[in-house]
């Protein structure tokens with residue numbers, strides 16, 4: 001083997017090892033990095049053990065900032081609960097957690113649209129000022145049942 005070929009082989013292998021090393025280090029590091037401030041973490045396996053998500057639904061809020069907290073669980077391929085009634089004029093803190101993969105949380109006909117990522121509680125503040133039925137749909141491809149992953153909000157007078 002030519003001297004330079006050997007040198008380049010060593011440099012090539014060396015940088016590959018270094019690169020994989022960096023990937024490994026950042027992967028390990030990411031696993032222990034707390035989420036950005038204000039975003040609460042939750043392990044997907046423990047979502048249903050959390051009192052907020054063991055019985056998902058609409059609850060009067062303890063906070064002065066909201067009338068209600070809406071807790072929802074996303075899983076392949078449904079949203080729980082699948083039927084929610086919200087009184088007209090309510091300010092709601094929507095909080096969604098997934099038990100498995102990434103889902104999308106969109107409320108048709110509104111601005112409400114967010115990703116629901118494993119490990120995080122996704123939140124969205126929303127005012128429900130117009131009565132009617134609103135379809136909740138998953139807009140992030142999550143598997144064979146993706147298209148059937150829906151729920152419904154009814155804003156009542």
Ligand code: CUA
Pocket residue numbers: 075076077102103104138139140141142143145146147149
């Ligand atoms: Cu859940 Cu697509």
